[in-house]
Amino acid sequence: MHAAASPPGSQTPQAYDSEFALQLEKLRELLGTYLRAEDIERVAEAFRFSAEAHKDQFRISGDPYFSHPLAVAGILTGWHLDAQALMAALLHDVTEDTEITPAEIGERFGKVTAELVDGVSKLDKIEFQSIEDAQAENFRKMLLAMARDVRVILIKLADRLHNMRTLDTLRPDKRRRIARETLEIYAPIANRLGLNNLYRELQELAFRHVWPLRYRVLSKAIKAARGNRREVVGKILAGIKARLAEAGIEAEVMGREKHLYGIYRKMRGKSLTFSQVLDIYGFRVIVRDVPTCYLVLGALHGLYKPVPGKFKDYIAIPKGNGYQSLHTTLIGPYGTPVEVQIRTTEMHHVAEAGVASHWLYKDDKSLSELQQRTHKWLQSLLELQSASGDSAEFLEHLKIDLFPGEVYVFTPKGRILPLPRGSTPVDFAYAVHTDIGNRCIACRINHELMPLRTELRNGDQVEVITATHANPNPAWLSYVKTGKARSQIRHFLKTTQQEESVALGERLLAQALRPLDLSFERIGEPVWDKFVLECGAKSKTEVLTDIGLGKRLPAIVARRLAERIEKGEAAVEARAQGPILIRGSEGMAVQLAHCCRPIPGDPIVGVIKKGQGLVVHLADCPSISIRGRGERGKWVDVEWERDSGKLFEAAIKIEAENRRGVLAKVAAEIAEAGSNIQHVTMDDEQGVYTSLYFTLQVSNRVHLARILRALRAIPEVVRIARVRE
Ligand code: MN
Numbered sequence: 001m002h003a004a005a006s007p008p009g010s011q012t013p014q015a016y017d018s019e020f021a022l023q024l025e026k027l028r029e030l031l032g033t034y035l036r037a038e039d040i041e042r043v044a045e046a047f048r049f050s051a052e053a054h055k056d057q058f059r060i061s062g063d064p065y066f067s068h069p070l071a072v073a074g075i076l077t078g079w080h081l082d083a084q085a086l087m088a089a090l091l092h093d094v095t096e097d098t099e100i101t102p103a104e105i106g107e108r109f110g111k112v113t114a115e116l117v118d119g120v121s122k123l124d125k126i127e128f129q130s131i132e133d134a135q136a137e138n139f140r141k142m143l144l145a146m147a148r149d150v151r152v153i154l155i156k157l158a159d160r161l162h163n164m165r166t167l168d169t170l171r172p173d174k175r176r177r178i179a180r181e182t183l184e185i186y187a188p189i190a191n192r193l194g195l196n197n198l199y200r201e202l203q204e205l206a207f208r209h210v211w212p213l214r215y216r217v218l219s220k221a222i223k224a225a226r227g228n229r230r231e232v233v234g235k236i237l238a239g240i241k242a243r244l245a246e247a248g249i250e251a252e253v254m255g256r257e258k259h260l261y262g263i264y265r266k267m268r269g270k271s272l273t274f275s276q277v278l279d280i281y282g283f284r285v286i287v288r289d290v291p292t293c294y295l296v297l298g299a300l301h302g303l304y305k306p307v308p309g310k311f312k313d314y315i316a317i318p319k320g321n322g323y324q325s326l327h328t329t330l331i332g333p334y335g336t337p338v339e340v341q342i343r344t345t346e347m348h349h350v351a352e353a354g355v356a357s358h359w360l361y362k363d364d365k366s367l368s369e370l371q372q373r374t375h376k377w378l379q380s381l382l383e384l385q386s387a388s389g390d391s392a393e394f395l396e397h398l399k400i401d402l403f404p405g406e407v408y409v410f411t412p413k414g415r416i417l418p419l420p421r422g423s424t425p426v427d428f429a430y431a432v433h434t435d436i437g438n439r440c441i442a443c444r445i446n447h448e449l450m451p452l453r454t455e456l457r458n459g460d461q462v463e464v465i466t467a468t469h470a471n472p473n474p475a476w477l478s479y480v481k482t483g484k485a486r487s488q489i490r491h492f493l494k495t496t497q498q499e500e501s502v503a504l505g506e507r508l509l510a511q512a513l514r515p516l517d518l519s520f521e522r523i524g525e526p527v528w529d530k531f532v533l534e535c536g537a538k539s540k541t542e543v544l545t546d547i548g549l550g551k552r553l554p555a556i557v558a559r560r561l562a563e564r565i566e567k568g569e570a571a572v573e574a575r576a577q578g579p580i581l582i583r584g585s586e587g588m589a590v591q592l593a594h595c596c597r598p599i600p601g602d603p604i605v606g607v608i609k610k611g612q613g614l615v616v617h618l619a620d621c622p623s624i625s626i627r628g629r630g631e632r633g634k635w636v637d638v639e640w641e642r643d644s645g646k647l648f649e650a651a652i653k654i655e656a657e658n659r660r661g662v663l664a665k666v667a668a669e670i671a672e673a674g675s676n677i678q679h680v681t682m683d684d685e686q687g688v689y690t691s692l693y694f695t696l697q698v699s700n701r702v703h704l705a706r707i708l709r710a711l712r713a714i715p716e717v718v719r720i721a722r723v724r725e
Helices: 013-032 037-053 067-078 083-091 102-109 111-125 133-147 150-165 172-192 196-210 212-246 260-269 274-278 290-303 345-360 367-382 394-398 425-432 434-438 474-478 483-516 525-535 540-548 554-575 622-634 662-672 701-712
Strands: 252-256 281-287 326-331 337-344 406-410 416-420 440-445 448-450 462-466 580-582 590-592 604-609 613-618 638-640 648-657 676-682 689-698 717-723
Touching: 013 037, 013 067, 037 067, 037 083, 037 102, 067 083, 067 150, 083 102, 083 111, 083 150, 102 111, 111 150, 133 172, 133 406, 133 416, 150 172, 150 196, 172 196, 196 212, 196 260, 196 345, 212 252, 212 260, 212 274, 212 281, 212 290, 260 274, 281 290, 281 345, 290 326, 290 337, 337 345, 416 425, 425 434, 425 440, 425 462, 425 483, 434 440, 434 483, 474 483, 483 540, 483 554, 525 540, 525 554, 540 554, 554 580, 580 604, 604 638, 648 662, 648 701, 662 676, 662 689, 662 701, 689 701, 701 717
Parallel strands: 281 337, 580 638, 590 613
Antiparallel strands: 252 281, 326 337, 406 416, 440 448, 440 462, 604 613, 648 689, 648 717, 676 689
């Protein structure tokens, strides 16, 4: 971590070699207690390889650089980690600081070791910047997710521990940054893994560097109070031991020293004074089995009065990290609170070493139970249901994806975003901001241009490239993962479609306004407001959208707008909600129904029909009274415009005596009445009477009535009627 190529100072190459030869012997001896001879040889080879590779490098303290990986491996032997993890620890900085490649590590020391080294150096590369709590949690998850093998985390934690132990040689600002990171990231991870000793030491070291003054004051105060305490502790200890012996319980009893950071946190969190915190005495009782734990509890509750509500049974309900114990608080002599933890030896191992207790107590007969518990703990950590607690290899289970559902990636400013697994830069862009998503055109992942559909991985640094006029691409919908991106893209596309409809509607309306000598621009907002209100729409935009989508007829809208302008506001007011006036010259927009052929003067209704526009029927037309019932909403109030000067078609049927010249007589009368014949047919029957069918052009109902009256006056005409079908 802190390599410096400064000259060796007092060290000479020979001294360097001989010192490490000694260290290697020590390491071999240590490993001899729990590793096979061949594994020890492989570790020794990694030792020599790493010592050689780091030969010319020195730490800022002036120590040979190799002392660092060696110390890290030493910490791991304390947890009885396996040969692969030890080799990886020895080699963990080799690929970073020397010419040696990961491939070379793989060839020499095997694939697993190389993967572990790679995992550790990946963790080294990512840097934590933010101090927000939520960001710290994301960062911890990112580290755990990237590790993929718990051993990577264990090596990283040992690495951090050694760096913390040797932090004094660094500049104060660097010290504070690393210490803070340790407090926020690594200590909580150690806690989560159940590595309690490590957790406490990291906290203690970090506390000293983050708040040097507070640390000094507190440690002085503790030293001063120790004499007093020793007396009280001795008295309580003797009391407990005597009572347990009396009850015939075999147990190990010890006083617990409170560590500085714990005291500090208690003072801060519960606003207690130093003496209030220090006046709590802690003891631990370790026994053989679970039933004895409860016997001890009973015996102690008989010795000192328990504080109500302070008893906790973490044996029946273990903590999330696998921790088990009975906790109780008693009122000791002099009225001082006495906290007692009661647990079995095995629970003690888990409490102290956590996940590492698997390696540490490998020869323990209760391994399988411990193993199962670790499984359970891992499962809860991983939030996985799939891994079953069968006899599968333990190490296999350490290679689980810790957070299978999520990936954690960096923004260019160092913020961490959690995203669903499988997310792409497009998801990332929308997660940052909707505008960034909508305008994104490309991206860089770890400073390299990559396609937008690339799947993001843990620890990636993602930078989105945007362009001002860029738009979301519908193709993105095929690969985005987050609901936010999906809905935002959809929303954009829909809005765009609406905008296009509005534009089209505007064009259609402008076209319809032209014959009325109006331009779209000439229609002021007050006219629009009235119109919108009157036709029941929400806005001008909605009216235009409707026109664009063919739901409203531009001609009718144009006409009604024109009316507003011609007649002025007052007239508009009076006619508000009034019917649409039918002039008969609307062209395609308005059709007079063929079934009933209405003419001005007839009571009429309008029906909006998809693809046909407004169809005007007689109010009592049977075709609408039956079929139109279900579509009431589409009915429109219509009214004839007075004296439009247009002609309408009307059909009549005449029954007359079948004589020569009748047709001519009728036609002459029609012409006389100022109408044109559009069409005529007659029955071919050679009977007494014949039927004549005329389609005439009339200006209105009055006009038609006049024609009919004139036709009735013809002697041969027997019956006459308007035809509606
Ligand atoms: Mn290191």
